[in-house]
Amino acid sequence: xxxxxxxxxxxxxxxxxxxxxxxxxxxxxxxxxxxxxxxxxxxxxxxxxxxxxxxxxxxxxxxxxxxxxxxxxxxxxxxxxxxxxxxxxxxxxxxxxxxxxxxxxxxxxxxxxx
Amino acid sequence: xxxxxxxxxxxxxxxxxxxxxxxxxxxxxxxxxxxxxxxxxxxxxxxxxxxxxxxxxxxxxxxxxxxxxxxxxxxxxxxxxxxxxxxxxxxxxxxxxxxxxxxxxxxxxx
Numbered sequence: 001x002x003x004x005x006x007x008x009x010x011x012x013x014x015x016x017x018x019x020x021x022x023x024x025x026x027x028x029x030x031x032x033x034x035x036x037x038x039x040x041x042x043x044x045x046x047x048x049x050x051x052x053x054x055x056x057x058x059x060x061x062x063x064x065x066x067x068x069x070x071x072x073x074x075x076x077x078x079x080x081x082x083x084x085x086x087x088x089x090x091x092x093x094x095x096x097x098x099x100x101x102x103x104x105x106x107x108x109x110x111x112x113x114x
Numbered sequence: 115x116x117x118x119x120x121x122x123x124x125x126x127x128x129x130x131x132x133x134x135x136x137x138x139x140x141x142x143x144x145x146x147x148x149x150x151x152x153x154x155x156x157x158x159x160x161x162x163x164x165x166x167x168x169x170x171x172x173x174x175x176x177x178x179x180x181x182x183x184x185x186x187x188x189x190x191x192x193x194x195x196x197x198x199x200x201x202x203x204x205x206x207x208x209x210x211x212x213x214x215x216x217x218x219x220x221x222x223x224x
Contacts, residue, residue, distance in 0.1 A: 042213075042214040045211055100146065105157030105158050105159070
């Protein structure tokens, strides 16, 4: 039982390049999330998927797109990377989208945009 | 806009003492609040959830309080151990989405 896995672990991009961050969970959870974490700012929600087939914007969606490929997988795409997107990206999942449900986080992807 | 503030400085304490962390929030009224632990280079791990009508919740050496009048949650680690050294994040819940504070880093000296 691997929990939440993310690939890649590290990535360096040049400004304007595109890439997709992959996330998968094996806990049969319905809801999945993408966050970014910057020093001194806490985790900020980029996009979330309350259930398979739905996606919604979070607090900081600009410059990102997501795809809920199936119940297990939720990917985050940067179409044209900018230095402001240098951050650590975390994927998380929960049984359902609701106030009482804890979230399980992956190990993170450290992205640097030069 | 919604704002979450945790202890701005890191907390250094002696093993065996109690660490008390503060989480203050403004401009909204969450009915639930979660606390997470994050170790360097890793994702956060869930610790506790408290509801607005619970006032206090305990789990082993951890205790959380939730004062909706003061808009504050306190997180206590009693009989602290070096293994408790980590960053602790509070996450008030609004509209089914978590909003995280920046975290407080705790270092427990042996």
